[in-house]
Amino acid sequence: MSFDERSPIYHQIAEKIKRDILNGDLGADEQVMSTNQYAAFYRINPATAAKGFHQLLDEGYLYKRRGIGMFVSPDARERLRAQRRERFFSDVVGPMVAEARAVGIPLDEIIQHLEIKNKDGGSRDPRD
């Protein structure tokens, strides 16, 4: 992946790591790359990378072990999930309903579609 030049890179780094924690690519107490490794891997300024990691330390998603490195906080995934659940209806469902209304899809049809998806196994955990 490469970073988008249109928004602060440190913010994109923090978001990417949060996504990795959320989808289970980074597990609890797993060590994350050092800022220098991260900077070299993605060809970004080390100070910029450090800023992204500092944000995650400040927010408590990562913790530091002196002389060893940074690790994923045990409760990071659950906290992120709770946060995203809270925002799910306003961020995902809200715009979907607005779009459905604009193009003329009745709510019944959406519900029906979701029920079929659910039967097909759409609710499976992607990590299984």
Added chain:
Amino acid sequence: MTLGIEVSELRLRFGEVNALDGLSFRLDGGKIYGLLGRNGSGKTTLLSVLAAFRRQTGGQVRIAGAEPFENAAVMRQICLIRESGDVYESDYVRTVLRTAGELRSTWDSEYAQRLAERFNLPPRKTVQSLSRGQKSALGIVLGLASRAPVTMFDESYLGMDAPSRYAFYDELLADYTAHPRTFILSTHLIEEVASLFEEVVIIDRGRLVAHEEADVLRARGVSVTGPVDVVDTFAAGLTVLGEQRLGGTKAVTVYGTLEPEQVRAAKMAGLELGPVSLQDLFVHLTSEAGNR
């Protein structure tokens, strides 16, 4: 070791032309800076003054607190790689590298060797027989292996092909991490290198346009799109860098960070807000219209 650079009211006049027209800024030591400007904006002149290749006609330059011009103690710690390379065309590559080692106390000849191999520089060839890309790569080797506390590359990597440029970026980051020092890279092609910069200095017509943390600049431009009158009302009082119109729709590029209430007001009014790339911001900040 890291050296800070301070420039105040710097002027350089060539006859009737003010190549540098009252530049002032302060660069802390130990960071990677991008010096951005259009062709003829004064980038090369500024770097030449910093490297003590020429003397300013007004104002001051301080590197680690001292004037660099004809100051051996300061000049020794500065390395400027210009596109021309500043080496003898008839010299062999290995001679160029050996001479650099004799002239520079901070030179790392093992590292120079390794870099020369990585960039496929034939040691027994003369400089004049090298391709443009190889000449640029020779400049890169001279700059990196100098390990000078202040190392400046004046568009010196633009002649290289993409794989060599990426190799340069990798080497630059790796060596900067291992041996922190001040780097200044001048360029007008931003997209590819922007992520390497911690801070960015933008100049135009010898004047300072912006000096910011790169990430701060990335957050600073906003594009606002919507019906002409709604956009005009919203943009009144904001710094508008550029605008485009298509029928009844207008898009403006606003410089600055919008407050949360401004974002809410824009969305309520049905306006579309979008980010602006560093390259676009640079174009707007240094275009004829953006300057007046």
